[in-house]
Each structure stands twice: as structure tokens, then as C-alpha cells.
Amino acid sequence: MDCIARVFTVGNGCKAVRYDDETTVERVLQVVLQGIGIAAVAHAHFALRLLSGPSPKTAGDHVWLHPYLLISNLRHTYAKFLPPSSCPQDLNFELRLRFIPQSAYELLLTESNAFFYLNEQVFEDFLGHVAWKVSLEAALELAALKVCRDCLEKQVKSCLDHKIDIDAVNMDSAIQAFIPKSVLCGGNIKASTYFPSALRRQFTQLLKKFSSLSPTESVLRSLSILIDIVKFDVEIFKASMGVRFFLHSAWLW
Structure with missing residues (x-):
């Protein structure tokens, strides 16, 4: 049974992508990027993040996704992160240009x-x-x-x-x-x-x-x-260190 992955883009855009048990995050990325006219040479700069809410503006938090993850496994893998849904197969993502060149x-x-x-x-x-x-x-x-x-x-x-x-x-x-x-x-x-x-x-x-x-x-x-x-060339993220959390930054090139 095909399910729907909704991918939000800049400018309030949204692309609906059908996925099955074999569809990876990378495949959804490719479909969306091709759909908005981004050439394959730049695909490696982009990433998807899983949203906990219905849209980027209403999502309280997000999770960056590895390209080889199966979309069908995300609801189970991130069960504590995702809220209960009447249609658990439908997932919301945000397309981000994450890996930025030096200039x-x-x-x-x-x-x-x-x-x-x-x-x-x-x-x-x-x-x-x-x-x-x-x-x-x-x-x-x-x-x-x-x-x-x-x-x-x-x-x-x-x-x-x-x-x-x-x-x-x-x-x-x-x-x-x-x-x-x-x-x-x-x-x-x-x-x-x-x-x-x-x-x-x-x-x-x-x-x-x-x-x-x-x-x-x-x-x-x-x-x-x-x-x-x-500071779009720097990323701030949380890293779990036992019972405490610390903020770290990483250069994205």
C-alpha cells in the first residue's frame, strides 16, 4: 500500500511523494529536488528533516534523517518524537539545503x-x-x-x-x-x-x-x-551527555 510523504519547501511550497516499504529518504529527496528543478550535481547539499508537527512553522522540533533510512520505518524508529496520528503512514518533512559550500x-x-x-x-x-x-x-x-x-x-x-x-x-x-x-x-x-x-x-x-x-x-x-x-554556515545541535544536554556548533563545509 502506497503512503504519502509531504515535503515542505521554501516559499510555502509542498510536494506530496508516494512511498512504499522500499522507499528511502534519499529517493524522496531525489523526487522532490527533480520536481523543483534542482540538478543532480547539487543533490548532496540537501537533506530532509522529519517534523513533529503538520508544517515547519508549527513543528516544535525536528530530526535530521540519514539518506539510507527507509521511510516506512520512521514512525517506529521515532515513535517518541512523533505525536499520535489518525493516519500514521502519512509523514511530514522539510527540505533544507544543509551542506553549504565555502562560499x-x-x-x-x-x-x-x-x-x-x-x-x-x-x-x-x-x-x-x-x-x-x-x-x-x-x-x-x-x-x-x-x-x-x-x-x-x-x-x-x-x-x-x-x-x-x-x-x-x-x-x-x-x-x-x-x-x-x-x-x-x-x-x-x-x-x-x-x-x-x-x-x-x-x-x-x-x-x-x-x-x-x-x-x-x-x-x-x-x-x-x-x-x-x-549564521547559516554554522549548525547548532543538541548532543546527549548522560542526564545533561549541551549545545554544540559545527561548520557545514
Whole structure:
């Protein structure tokens, strides 16, 4: 009997993969990566982690999975980790770019789609977990870079001129979407539907500054800011040492 593995990707994406008693974690990885256009040369950079909740945002914890594990054995192997389910054969995973080269530019040269996946993953981690660390200036710059990339992507899909129409950007919506409330509050700015004209003017200037950047240049600039905030080239994990737990970090290259 075929069962379903749901694999969450960046940008709120989700891929459903059927598996049987012989399906490995590696096989599910291959199917999902091929489905989102990641070439085989970059597959070794990716890994799956098993989620304890229905999605990455609601999962309280996760477990990294070895590629040779059988999907059908996971419910038994991680019985204490996974909550009871009315459909125990259905499992939830998250696709992560885990093993990062020494530089993001190296990844760009190897596989551009993996490079852009890394950027989306890091930006989501920034918004979801460590945004409180950043200054308002850095947050504005990251938001402006993101808005410019999104505008370019929409224009490419619509076969429009590759120029960003600054006047068409809803400044307040963009600020609200991409600048964390904690950062705005730290700058004594009330998060609301409308923001101070000085903030919108500063954001507009940054949009004009970055509007001429290509998507690749924009991502490289964004990652150069985020690497000191998100620390995406370092992994923190728990290691059991008897009755106590210690945090360790490991370089992922």
C-alpha cells in the first residue's frame, strides 16, 4: 500500500511523494529536488528533516534523517518524537539545503537554482527566528532587495520589460511583510497599516538603489548581510551527555 510523504519547501511550497516499504529518504529527496528543478550535481547539499508537527512553522522540533533510512520505518524508529496520528503512514518533512559550500558564489557556479533556494531558506529563517538581532537599517535593506527581486520575477513571468516600477510598489504592505515588528518597535515605529513618511522615503530610496541589480547580484548582497545575522554556515545541535544536554556548533563545509 502506497503512503504519502509531504515535503515542505521554501516559499510555502509542498510536494506530496508516494512511498512504499522500499522507499528511502534519499529517493524522496531525489523526487522532490527533480520536481523543483534542482540538478543532480547539487543533490548532496540537501537533506530532509522529519517534523513533529503538520508544517515547519508549527513543528516544535525536528530530526535530521540519514539518506539510507527507509521511510516506512520512521514512525517506529521515532515513535517518541512523533505525536499520535489518525493516519500514521502519512509523514511530514522539510527540505533544507544543509551542506553549504565555502562560499555562496561557489554554489551559484555549481547550481543556480540551489543558490536561489539557499537565499529563500535563509531569508525565511531570518524572518522567523532571528530578526530581533538586526538593525532597522539592515532590515530595510534586506526588505528592499527582496521586493526588487520579487518584482523582477513577476515581470519575467509576464514577459514585461525588466524594469521595476517603483510607483507600483505598495510601500506600507512591503514594509509590513518583510520588516519584523520587533525591529520596527525597536526603532520606536508603531507597526500599523501606515508608516511614517520618513521611513517610506528611506525605503523608496533603497528600492531605487537596488532596482538595477540582477537577481544574482541582489541575492549575493542579501546573503552577505544575512551571514552575520542568521549564521547559516554554522549548525547548532543538541548532543546527549548522560542526564545533561549541551549545545554544540559545527561548520557545514
